[in-house]
Amino acid sequence: MKAHDGMYIDGAWRPAAGPDVIEVVNPADERVIGTVPAGTAEDVDAAVRAARAALPGWSATPPAERAARLAALRDALAAREEEIAETVTAELGAPPAFARTVHAGLPIAVAGSYADLAATYAFEEKVGNSTVYHEPVGVVGAITPWNYPLHQIVAKAAPALAAGCTVVLKPAEDTPLTARLFAGAVDEAGLPAGVFNLVTGLGPVAGQALAEHPDVDLVSFTGSTAVGKRIGAIAGGAVKRVALELGGKSANVILPSADLARAVNVGVANVMSNSGQTCSAWTRMLVHRDQYEEAVALAATAAAKYGERIGPVVNAKQRARVRGYIEKGVAEGARLVSGGPESPCERGYFVSPTVLADVTPGMAVAQEEIFGPVLTVLRYDDEEDALRIANGTVYGLAGAVWAGDEAEAVAFARRMDTGQVDINGGRFNPLAPFGGYKQSGVGRELGAHGLTEYLQTKSLQF
Numbered sequence: 001m002k003a004h005d006g007m008y009i010d011g012a013w014r015p016a017a018g019p020d021v022i023e024v025v026n027p028a029d030e031r032v033i034g035t036v037p038a039g040t041a042e043d044v045d046a047a048v049r050a051a052r053a054a055l056p057g058w059s060a061t062p063p064a065e066r067a068a069r070l071a072a073l074r075d076a077l078a079a080r081e082e083e084i085a086e087t088v089t090a091e092l093g094a095p096p097a098f099a100r101t102v103h104a105g106l107p108i109a110v111a112g113s114y115a116d117l118a119a120t121y122a123f124e125e126k127v128g129n130s131t132v133y134h135e136p137v138g139v140v141g142a143i144t145p146w147n148y149p150l151h152q153i154v155a156k157a158a159p160a161l162a163a164g165c166t167v168v169l170k171p172a173e174d175t176p177l178t179a180r181l182f183a184g185a186v187d188e189a190g191l192p193a194g195v196f197n198l199v200t201g202l203g204p205v206a207g208q209a210l211a212e213h214p215d216v217d218l219v220s221f222t223g224s225t226a227v228g229k230r231i232g233a234i235a236g237g238a239v240k241r242v243a244l245e246l247g248g249k250s251a252n253v254i255l256p257s258a259d260l261a262r263a264v265n266v267g268v269a270n271v272m273s274n275s276g277q278t279c280s281a282w283t284r285m286l287v288h289r290d291q292y293e294e295a296v297a298l299a300a301t302a303a304a305k306y307g308e309r310i311g312p313v314v315n316a317k318q319r320a321r322v323r324g325y326i327e328k329g330v331a332e333g334a335r336l337v338s339g340g341p342e343s344p345c346e347r348g349y350f351v352s353p354t355v356l357a358d359v360t361p362g363m364a365v366a367q368e369e370i371f372g373p374v375l376t377v378l379r380y381d382d383e384e385d386a387l388r389i390a391n392g393t394v395y396g397l398a399g400a401v402w403a404g405d406e407a408e409a410v411a412f413a414r415r416m417d418t419g420q421v422d423i424n425g426g427r428f429n430p431l432a433p434f435g436g437y438k439q440s441g442v443g444r445e446l447g448a449h450g451l452t453e454y455l456q457t458k459s460l461q462f
Contacts, residue, residue: 002034004176007043007200008183010050011193017042022173022200027093027312027349036176039201041209044168047197048215051139051166054194059136059164066162067119069191073158074111076185077150081108084150084181091175092149093311093349094274102274107154110430110446117451118162129462134455136164137241138217141210143203143231144179145223146172146314147277147371153182155434155445156220157196163454168197168216170207172223174314176200203227208234217241218454222279224369225394225439232442243443243453245279245435247369248397251390252282253412255383256291257404258424264295266425267400268302268375272353275310276322276373280398280420280434284359284366285377286386292379296337296357299377303338303353306373312349313372319349322372329356329365334376361389369395383412391417396437400425419444 003021006013016037024034037043058066077084085099094103123134140160144152153169160167171179183198199206211219211234218241221231225246235242252270254263270282287295313319323341330336339354351372359366359376366376380386390399396418403409406423413421419436422428433449435441443453 001032004034004036004180007037007039007047008180008187008196008198009043009047010197011187014046016040017046022176022202024091024174024177025315026090027314029347030349033090034177036180036200039170039199039206041205043199043201044170044206044209044213047168047199048139048141048210048213050194050197051168052215054192055139055166058166058192058195061164063118063121063123066164067115069189070111070115070118070158070162072189073185073191074108074115076188077108077111077182080181080185081105084178087177087181088149088175091177092146092314095309095311098274103148103150106430107151110151110154111158113431113447114158114162114451117448121162121448121451127459130459131462133458133460134452135458137454137456138165139215140165140167140454141213141216141219142167142169143207143210143219143221143223144169144171146174147274147279149175149178150182152222153179155450156222157182159445159450160220160454161191161195162451165218165454166195168199168210170199170201170210173200173202211235214238218243220453221245228441243445244441245443245445246439246441247395248279248281248436248440249284249367249369249393249395250280250282250398250400250418251284251286251416252400253286253386253390253402254288254291254295255386255401255403255408255412256288257408258402259404260291260295261298262425263402264298265302268299268306268355270400271375272303272306272310272373275313275351277313277371279369282398282400283370283374283376285375286380286389287377289379289381292377296355296377299355299375300338303355303375306353307344310353310373313351314349316349318371319351322351322370322374325365325368325370325372326354326356326374329359329363329376332363332365334359334363334365339373361392367393387412387415394439397435397440398422
């Protein structure tokens with residue numbers, strides 16, 4: 001076990017204000033692998049003051065120079081790619097190959113995309129007799145989750161830095177070691193002191209202090225809708241900007257003309273990826289009643305193949321939550337066709353890949369975010385019924401549509417109340433805006449839309 005000391009504040013690692021620490025646990029074997037300081041409101045205040053002091057200089061830095069620093073950050077992350085992957089495996093439990101390609105590879109690419117965007121974005125434009133300037137919002141408080149520990153940091157810090165904002169990051173307490181690697185890369189990349197600051201700590205202590213701090217201009221939070229509502233209320237009360245990436249219960253709609261086997265197999269893979277700990281996972285599979293039993297059989301077979309291939313969920317509380325939902329689904333009348341609540345291993349926070357059939361739209365497992373390797377399969381009568389079911393939750397983050405004809409899939413997708421839809425297995429695009437309708441959030445991340453979240457406009461009339 002390694003004790004990691006200090007917070008990264010004002011360009012240096014500094015001792016925490018208090019003596020308390022957070023234990024970091026490997027969810028695969030339940031062993032403590034390290035500790036980090038449990039930051040307090042005092043640590044948050046020091047970090048925000050450093051960010052505020054650094055803001056005038058960084059916001060006035062030419063975009064080309066900000067782009068160069070972001071390119072250096074991308075290179076520093078790339079040099080640490082193997083260490084990042086190993087760290088994510090250790091503190092999240094992600095399988096090594098998935099940790100390398102997704103948890104390390106994707107955020108490095110996103111960092112590079114913001115280096116390019118900072119160099120090319122039009123920070124001023126002519127509109128009639130006005131010049132409109134796109135200026136940084138100011139000091140950003142970024143509060144990130146544990147499920148994609150580096151990606152979520154980069155998706156907030158990179159556009160904020162590209163925009164000319166300064167940042168205070170409070171990462172999830174389950175995965176703080178990845179955040180420390182990011183701070184090390186920032187340091188190596190030569191960003192000026194105070195431009196990026198890291199405070200590790202508990203959400204109700206350090207996270208709340210950051211959200212409430214009067215000198216934070218924008219709070220960007222990714223996590224549960226329940227916590228997002230509280231942060232939104234805090235920000236609204238202070239009339240400060242807020243960006244929220246929250247929960248999802250996304251529908252995977254398989255229309256009768258689709259390649260059923262492909263749609264089901266890709267759908268199962270989507271849900272089991274990252275042990276189901278993905279806010280945009282297609283956790284509701286909607287199948288026409290005439291193809292329903294065939295789809296259920298295909299899903300059960302596909303899910304069984306993931307038994308040895310997925311990692312644990314992040315902690316004991318999460319394991320209990322996921323098991324509880326499986327039990328609740330069966331109690332509500334769902335049919336268990338694969339997996340179940342029993343633990344597949346003596347040690348580690350593992351949950352069996354699970355498929356629940358005969359799920360109806362009103363069940364808790366069809367309405368609430370489970371955040372584990374659990375797929376629900378629902379039947380529909382016709383396209384209008386499928387649309388009602390797909391749109392029938394408080395969420396609207398992602399989704400998928402499959403059809404034999406692409407135009408048919410697109411027509412259905414256009415009617416879905418959701419922020420992203422994959423057509424016939426369309427690939428993830430890190431330049432496309434990511435974010436939700438309804439209670440799935442406020443604002444967008446990634447690409448140019450992600451950059452604009454951190455900008456405000458000023459118009460000069462001539």
